[in-house]
Amino acid sequence: MKFHKDIFKAYDIRGLAPEELSPQVAYAIGRAFADFLPAGKVAVGRDMRTDSGALADALIAGLIKQDREVVDLGMITSDMIYFAVGKFKYAGGAMITASHNPGAYDGIKLTGKGVVPIGIDSGLLTIEKEVETSHFKKLHTKGTITQQNITQDWVRHCLAxxxxxxxxxxxxxxxxxxxxxxxxxxxxxxxxxxxxxxxxxxxxxxxxxxxxxxxxxxxxxxxxxxxxxxxxxxxxxxxxxxxxxxxxxxxxxxxxxxxxxxxxxxxxxxxxxxxxxxxxxxxxxxxxxxxxxxxxxxxxxxxxxxxxxxxxxxxxxxxxxxxxxxxxxxxxxxxxxxxxxxxxxxxxxxxxxxxxxxxxxxxxxFYNSPELNFTIQNPQEALKVIERRYGDGEIDFLDGLTVRYRDWWFNARPSNTEPFVRINIEAKNESTLMQKQKDLTKILKKM
CATH class of the missing domain: 3.40.120.10 (Alpha-D-Glucose-1,6-Bisphosphate, subunit A, domain 3)
Structure with a gap:
């Protein structure tokens, strides 16, 4: 099927709803997720966003189409989906949410058996490809759905x-x-x-x-x-x-x-x-x-x-x-x-x-900047420009670009969820922080 492929991020699925993430796409994701997981029940929860109910219903329908037993947890927090998968040993879980993003967005977080994260390097790419090709397993039976309220169990667990x-x-x-x-x-x-x-x-x-x-x-x-x-x-x-x-x-x-x-x-x-x-x-x-x-x-x-x-x-x-x-x-x-x-x-x-x-x-x-976000057309090129400018510092590439000096450091990295280059700066005094923030902002605003 055709869909906006950029909704598949590094560790979740997220986009404008329903323009990019529609019930039709959620249904296909549900089918592909069911095919990806090992045998067992699948938990589904959602947040309170305007589109989350319809997306959850569609994803559940896709799971049922692929003969999965679905446990509908209703409206929950994202950390409750991890708890449900871990405590009840479900085959996996899906949470319909766009976390902190504005109300126009929605998304899906997927979790595997044993609360193993499903990101782009651990199954999300496989799910994306199956959604794109629509090559789902052909099954002759359908699954079932039950409801479960885990809120009190969750709070007691947290307190423990x-x-x-x-x-x-x-x-x-x-x-x-x-x-x-x-x-x-x-x-x-x-x-x-x-x-x-x-x-x-x-x-x-x-x-x-x-x-x-x-x-x-x-x-x-x-x-x-x-x-x-x-x-x-x-x-x-x-x-x-x-x-x-x-x-x-x-x-x-x-x-x-x-x-x-x-x-x-x-x-x-x-x-x-x-x-x-x-x-x-x-x-x-x-x-x-x-x-x-x-x-x-x-x-x-x-x-x-x-x-x-x-x-x-x-x-x-x-x-x-x-x-x-x-x-x-x-x-x-x-x-x-x-x-x-x-x-x-x-x-x-x-x-x-x-x-x-x-x-x-x-x-x-230490003195820290707020996280600074810059909309950049080519984030990787921006990181190369910054690396050349600060090539005299101690550099590592664990996550984006980190450059360290004796009395300050910064990290620049492309966002995994939004079209930004994110900058975080820390210094041992406030004047250094303000000057380095000004310097980096000037560089990035030229791009």
Missing amino acids: VANGISSPLHIGTDTGNGMAAIVLPYLHNLTPLKIDSLFVELDGTFPNHIANPLEAKNTIDLCKLVKEKNLACGLAFDGDGDRAFVVDNKGNLLSGSILGAILARDILEQNPGETVLYNAICSDIVPGTIESFGGQVVRTKVGHSFIKAEMKKHNAIFACEHSGHFYFRDNFNADSGLIAALKLLKILSQSEKPLSEIAAPYRSM
Whole structure:
């Protein structure tokens, strides 16, 4: 069949819906996914986006056409699909979501047996080719569908991995009209938390702000809530609920790297000598913390399919991404915003210090730019230009281009999900950061 082939990204499927990702395409993906997986049941979940219901129905129809037993999980967070596949030993799972992208987009994340990621190098290309050729297995029987609600099981699992919350805390949350709102009633019932919530109505048009807390402007309301009500902290989740960002008690946003360093320290204090992963754009505070507390450090590419494979390879206990994804061995090597948030709340419930004081040493070491995104027609050529300009630095190509100097470094890489070159910069002082950000911006704006 004909379709927009660029919807198949490095580790998921994503595009404008229904213009690029239509129910017809989802139906074909469902058939190809069924043919790709080993025998067994397949779980399907979806988020609250306008097109997600129709896409889920179409994908399920494709799975049933190929004689699969489908378990319909309904509206869930993305991390719940990994949990379902791992806990119930399903053959695989599909989550209909475009994560933090604007409401016009939708997508499909695919997971294999054993919560093995399905990316372009681990099966997604095979699925794409079968969709293109329509050479599906010819079967004479059809599958079945059942419904299952796993939300309470999921929250109990997260609390167990986080080791519980020992004392009451008054916190704020901003779920951005996204899927993380579905877990809040369970947290009210199962923990001593008092929660003031923002934007809990499920709405895929995102009427208040885009559900992407990586951009500080989307956490303004939460920062204001924390300060006005003198809360212990605030938790912000992205649209599909698998990423968590934290606002401290003074209303200041913590970067994903700082949260990752705080979690890594706690995990290594309880599990000395274990391996912890961090990706290529994390602050140096992350590997520095891992090493300081006796952990083994492994640096990885950005992206969940790459990191999950490395988690398994190194038997790592934890992995951190600057973008707010946190991975846990006790969660089938998968990422979870909820587990990360609950682990932080556990730390706060056991500490005599407020979060602002816990975070202060990490904040003072380095200065970081926000992630800078540039629309570039030829990303690879742009990286070559940057490499020539900064050829006197220490260069590596683990993920895009990383160049290091004595007092600053940067990473430039093509986005795996959007038409951008992404730039992350870190320096030991603010003036260096601002100058290098200005220099790189000038170079890229000329392209």
